[in-house]
Amino acid sequence: MRRSRRAKLQVFRAVTFVLLGAFFLLPIWFMFEFSTRGVGENSPRTLDAWKAIGTYPDLVAGIVASLQLAVITSVGILVVLVPTMVWVRLRLPRLRRVIESISLLPLTIPAIVLVVGFSPMYQWMGNNFSDSILTLSLAYAVLVLPYAYRALDAGLAAIDVKTLSEAARSLGAGWPTVMWRVIVPNISSALLNAGLLSVALVLGEYTIANNLLYPNLQVEIVSLARTNAAVSIAVAVASLLFAFLLLVALSFVGGQRGGRRRNRERLVQTFARDFSGGTR
Amino acid sequence: MTASVEAKPRAGVEVRLENLTRRYAGVTALDGLSLTIAPGELVALLGPSGCGKTTALRLLAGLEDADGGRVVIADKDVTNVPANKREIGMVFQAYSLFPHMTAMQNVEFGMQLHDVDAPERRKRAGEMLDLVGLSAHMNKYATQMSGGQQQRVALARALAIEPKVLLLDEPLSALDAKVRSRLRDEIRRVQLEVGITTLFVTHDQEEALAIADRVGVMNAGRIEQLGPPTTIYSRPATPFVAEFVGLTNRVAGLVKGGEVEVRGTRLPLVKADTPDGPAIALVRPEAVTVAADGDMVPGPLVGTVLSTVFLGATSRVTVDLGDVTVLAQLPTSDATSLSAGTRVRLSMRRDPVLIARDEKVSTEA
Numbered sequence: 001m002r003r004s005r006r007a008k009l010q011v012f013r014a015v016t017f018v019l020l021g022a023f024f025l026l027p028i029w030f031m032f033e034f035s036t037r038g039v040g041e042n043s044p045r046t047l048d049a050w051k052a053i054g055t056y057p058d059l060v061a062g063i064v065a066s067l068q069l070a071v072i073t074s075v076g077i078l079v080v081l082v083p084t085m086v087w088v089r090l091r092l093p094r095l096r097r098v099i100e101s102i103s104l105l106p107l108t109i110p111a112i113v114l115v116v117g118f119s120p121m122y123q124w125m126g127n128n129f130s131d132s133i134l135t136l137s138l139a140y141a142v143l144v145l146p147y148a149y150r151a152l153d154a155g156l157a158a159i160d161v162k163t164l165s166e167a168a169r170s171l172g173a174g175w176p177t178v179m180w181r182v183i184v185p186n187i188s189s190a191l192l193n194a195g196l197l198s199v200a201l202v203l204g205e206y207t208i209a210n211n212l213l214y215p216n217l218q219v220e221i222v223s224l225a226r227t228n229a230a231v232s233i234a235v236a237v238a239s240l241l242f243a244f245l246l247l248v249a250l251s252f253v254g255g256q257r258g259g260r261r262r263n264r265e266r267l268v269q270t271f272a273r274d275f276s277g278g279t280r
Numbered sequence: 281m282t283a284s285v286e287a288k289p290r291a292g293v294e295v296r297l298e299n300l301t302r303r304y305a306g307v308t309a310l311d312g313l314s315l316t317i318a319p320g321e322l323v324a325l326l327g328p329s330g331c332g333k334t335t336a337l338r339l340l341a342g343l344e345d346a347d348g349g350r351v352v353i354a355d356k357d358v359t360n361v362p363a364n365k366r367e368i369g370m371v372f373q374a375y376s377l378f379p380h381m382t383a384m385q386n387v388e389f390g391m392q393l394h395d396v397d398a399p400e401r402r403k404r405a406g407e408m409l410d411l412v413g414l415s416a417h418m419n420k421y422a423t424q425m426s427g428g429q430q431q432r433v434a435l436a437r438a439l440a441i442e443p444k445v446l447l448l449d450e451p452l453s454a455l456d457a458k459v460r461s462r463l464r465d466e467i468r469r470v471q472l473e474v475g476i477t478t479l480f481v482t483h484d485q486e487e488a489l490a491i492a493d494r495v496g497v498m499n500a501g502r503i504e505q506l507g508p509p510t511t512i513y514s515r516p517a518t519p520f521v522a523e524f525v526g527l528t529n530r531v532a533g534l535v536k537g538g539e540v541e542v543r544g545t546r547l548p549l550v551k552a553d554t555p556d557g558p559a560i561a562l563v564r565p566e567a568v569t570v571a572a573d574g575d576m577v578p579g580p581l582v583g584t585v586l587s588t589v590f591l592g593a594t595s596r597v598t599v600d601l602g603d604v605t606v607l608a609q610l611p612t613s614d615a616t617s618l619s620a621g622t623r624v625r626l627s628m629r630r631d632p633v634l635i636a637r638d639e640k641v642s643t644e645a
Contacts, residue, residue, distance in 0.1 A: 163374045186380055
């Protein structure tokens with residue numbers, strides 16, 4: 001009885017795995033197939049579109065800009081969010097709900113509405129400060145806030161922040177030492193997850209960049225699609241694979257002592273969300 | 281457990297808490313608490329939840345700020361000194377080892393912050409782990425150790441920085457009874473060996489009485505009584521202390537001429553100046569003896585056994601005297617024949633008793 005139930009469960013798992021795998025991989029496969037078609041009928045497969053990626057300077061600039069934005073946004077959000085969340089847990093626990101509500105707010109606001117709000121700010125910044133594409137990281141910090149908050153909150157909930165920080169304080173540690181040597185090493189998985197989510201989200205962002213007239217990777221892909229669809233699709237596949245490989249690599253780097261499985265689970269969720277949700 | 285420890289005995293320092301006050305949103309947690317701990321002394325603060333004992337310890341540690349009063353360590357006012365500058369070692373109720381470090385690294389952590397050279401640091405960390413009997417576990421992480429081992433490492437870690445004062449915030453409460461008892465003795469041994477001034481906070485009276493040089497019984501943010509464990513137990517200063525520390529029978533009596541007459545037995549008073557009149561006498565169960573009543577003659581101390589509870593070396597017998605139920609604590613060998621329903625005669629040893637006047641009492645005695 002128990003054995004047959006276990007066998008059924010295994011079959012169910014296998015079927016679910018195959019279906020989900022097909023759901024994620026088939027579109028990528030067909031994109032790859034499209035990007036490798038020859039020009040005429042019955043033409044052999046070719047990697048010309050892939051080889052041409054480096055020959056579009058705007059596309060390369062978009063790739064570089066998106067990568068820089070991903071790094072700046074993920075580092076920036078962690079630098080702001082981690083000390084704030086730790087401080088709220090230690091000193092202002094009553095404000096936790098308020099902070100949580102504020103942090104999750106961007107989830108409820110469509111990106112196009114955010115653009116309307118950001119537009120005057122970026123106009124002012126362009127006139128008085130800088131119109132560099134890297135200023136997009138401010139808008140992206142708002143976008144990734146809910147995801148980063150959730151990941152960090154789970155990490156902080158898994159340790160006794162108060163006792164650990166008080167123990168460190170009683171041993172002579174100042175607050176920077178408490179943060180850097182006690183809290184951060186114990187939430188490394190959460191930091192990694194928050195970082196991965198931020199990277200994935202920034203690499204896939206289109207709406208805000210396009211409406212604020214900043215040419216990031218996604219904007220360049222769409223732009224290129226009008227003139228050379230094969231190269232555009234090749235870049236899209238490459239960016240998906242790059243994000244996936246990056247997440248895998250970071251998962252293994254940060255997956256020490258028990259956090260590895262959690263990271264992989266998070267990785268699959270991240271990839272699924274990024275891929276199925278498309279660009280924001 | 282290792283016997284050959286090389287911890288250097290050091291002279292403790294005096295600690296003074298002067299008129300400390302702490303309020304939380306209108307609730308007074310500490311109400312002008314004053315306490316002086318002599319150099320090298322171990323004082324236990326004992327009291328029920330919410331009495332302010334942990335608050336007092338946290339103010340001494342610098343983990344919270346006082347609303348009033350002073351904290352003085354070694355004649356230096358440290359009231360406004362942050363926790364990391366107070367030179368205090370602390371063991372917490374919750375397991376507080378840093379999970380990403382081994383036992384050795386945990387013990388070395390504080391010394392690193394105090395700029396102790398690496399070879400000296402390793403040597404001293406090894407000595408400290410040896411002191412608590414865990415040198416064989418130095419490469420283990422917290423998750424690989426039992427609760428008792430974790431608390432011993434936490435003790436070694438606290439002592440490794442050679443603090444002026446050691447603070448123990450209910451460090452045994454998460455442990456099972458056997459480990460708790462063993463670790464309690466360990467802590468006392470280490471404290472005596474190191475000679476460090478120590479404040480130990482607990483709600484467990486047995487723990488406080490067993491480990492401390494002096495016990496401070498706290499209630500509502502104040503110390504009700506401070507004294508050696510034997511005094512706290514045998515001569516409680518207030519009804520609260522009498523009832524919180526150990527079990528107590530509340531028996532109606534009549535105070536007259538410096539004694540109280542309880543059901544025909546005259547008992548001396550802890551406070552000889554207690555005014556005459558009806559009163560409730562607080563009588564310890566171990567001051568009550570029980571004997572089977574052969575002649576069945578009714579009397580004020582003749583009753584029926586309701587139950588006998590086996591506690592190991594002793595047993596607790598509950599006797600119904602008609603208008604009141606009295607507890608007696610006897611050697612188990614004397615209690616084996618006292619099954620429920622047995623007619624017994626009680627007698628009370630002439631230990632000094634305390635009088636409570638907080639409820640209406642009958643003049644019948």
